[in-house]
Amino acid sequence: MAKLLIGTLFTASLATAGASVPKNDLFFVETFDEADPFSSSGNWVKSSNERYSEQVVTIKSANSPAKGFESDKGLQLTSDHKFYGFGSKFKTPPDTKDKKEIVIQYELKLEETLACGGAYIKLPRSIDNFDMAT
Numbered sequence: 001m002a003k004l005l006i007g008t009l010f011t012a013s014l015a016t017a018g019a020s021v022p023k024n025d026l027f028f029v030e031t032f033d034e035a036d037p038f039s040s041s042g043n044w045v046k047s048s049n050e051r052y053s054e055q056v057v058t059i060k061s062a063n064s065p066a067k068g069f070e071s072d073k074g075l076q077l078t079s080d081h082k083f084y085g086f087g088s089k090f091k092t093p094p095d096t097k098d099k100k101e102i103v104i105q106y107e108l109k110l111e112e113t114l115a116c117g118g119a120y121i122k123l124p125r126s127i128d129n130f131d132m133a134t
Contacts, residue, residue: 028090032059032073038086045132047085055084062109074109093126 037044
């Protein structure tokens with residue numbers, strides 16, 4: 001079963017380095033409270049690339065959450081030695097004209113030992129008609 005739980009909290013904000021950001025200034029927040037964020041009403045899209053075929057991603061709480069985080073949920077990757085590809089668009093592209101920095105934060109909890117792998121974020125440029133699934 002799954003080795004990885006991603007994103008009990010996923011946030012993005014524009015900030016000046018070292019400054020704290022009020023919650024209402026975050027331009028992207030995901031807490032994975034929705035039962036299926038990949039449904040037609042959800043914010044997330046799975047890749048249609050054959051490299052990611054048969055990827056099964058579920059939403060669940062951690063098996064042994066840290067104290068105070070028992071109700072947090074995240075994406076659970078369900079197969080060993082598989083590639084997963086999925087993404088979500090920002091509602092509006094971040095405006096960095098005033099030299100603000102983009103701060104991306106996500107949490108990753110390993111439910112079991114990870115023998116080989118990694119987790120990363122890609123931030124492509126905003127392009128008209130960008131297809132998240134490809």
